[in-house]
Amino acid sequence: MYYVIIPTYNEIDNIEELITRLTKALSPLNIDYRILVIDDNSPDGTWKKVQEIMQRDKHVELIIREKKEGIGAAIKHGMKHILENTDAEYIVTMDADLSHTPEDLAEMVKHSRSADLVQASRYISGGKIIGWGPHRKLISWGANALVRILYRTGLHEHTTNYRIYRRWLAQKIVDYTRSRGYEWVIEALLVSIACGAKIVEVPTTFVNRVKGKSKLGVKDILGWFKYIVAFRKQFNIIRNTCRESARTS
Numbered sequence: 001m002y003y004v005i006i007p008t009y010n011e012i013d014n015i016e017e018l019i020t021r022l023t024k025a026l027s028p029l030n031i032d033y034r035i036l037v038i039d040d041n042s043p044d045g046t047w048k049k050v051q052e053i054m055q056r057d058k059h060v061e062l063i064i065r066e067k068k069e070g071i072g073a074a075i076k077h078g079m080k081h082i083l084e085n086t087d088a089e090y091i092v093t094m095d096a097d098l099s100h101t102p103e104d105l106a107e108m109v110k111h112s113r114s115a116d117l118v119q120a121s122r123y124i125s126g127g128k129i130i131g132w133g134p135h136r137k138l139i140s141w142g143a144n145a146l147v148r149i150l151y152r153t154g155l156h157e158h159t160t161n162y163r164i165y166r167r168w169l170a171q172k173i174v175d176y177t178r179s180r181g182y183e184w185v186i187e188a189l190l191v192s193i194a195c196g197a198k199i200v201e202v203p204t205t206f207v208n209r210v211k212g213k214s215k216l217g218v219k220d221i222l223g224w225f226k227y228i229v230a231f232r233k234q235f236n237i238i239r240n241t242c243r244e245s246a247r248t249s
Contacts, residue, residue, distance in 0.1 A: 001088040002033040007074035010044045011096040013211035021102040040068040072184020097209040100162040104204045116197035118164040120204035121157035131208025183227035194239035
């Protein structure tokens with residue numbers, strides 16, 4: 001069972017196309033799957049559109065939260081729901097703005113059988129970015145380089161939310177992550193590394209948002225950099241805890 005978590009806030013222009021393309025990508029794979037939309041009570045009625053889709057697609061589910069609390073909080077809410085109410089072995093996370101190419105998910109699913117975390121990557125051979133200017137590319141490159149150097153990850157991609165987690169790792173993410181906004185995306189990856197997860201990067205095409213308004217602002221970007229540096233102490237604590245747990249289990 002694969003569960004795809006899609007956090008939404010004012011994504012009425014994109015959500016139907018995303019679900020349609022996801023369904024086309026997943027249906028031929030001969031796997032059991034569900035698409036779980038976590039909507040933060042979008043003023044534009046995104047949740048109403050999802051309810052319409054649910055009437056004709058039994059694979060789609062919806063959770064409506066009272067207010068906007070951040071992408072990290074939404075994904076974590078979805079993970080907890082799946083872990084507590086299903087026996088799904090794999091949890092997929094992706095954005096709702098069509099920046100994450102649904103057609104790339106088939107290749108990610110193939111690699112998920114031999115990894116604990118599959119990370120879609122723009123920065124390995126075969127990966128690319130469409131629609132970004134030099135300034136945005138430089139910020140993204142700098143953020144990824146900083147994480148790679150500070151934490152010696154050996155990875156090229158750290159800042160995109162397009163991933164597949166195994167069930168055991170999703171439980172660690174729920175247990176150890178604390179942030180609620182965009183920094184959660186990096187925190188979840190660092191928790192995975194601290195807990196010894198086997199991570200595989202798969203190339204993806206990242207497409208800049210065409211419809212709707214981006215939720216990522218300068219404040220979020222600065223928050224990322226600050227959080228990356230400050231998380232080092234917590235990273236070591238989590239790593240030691242996971243090692244101790246592995247020894248005693």
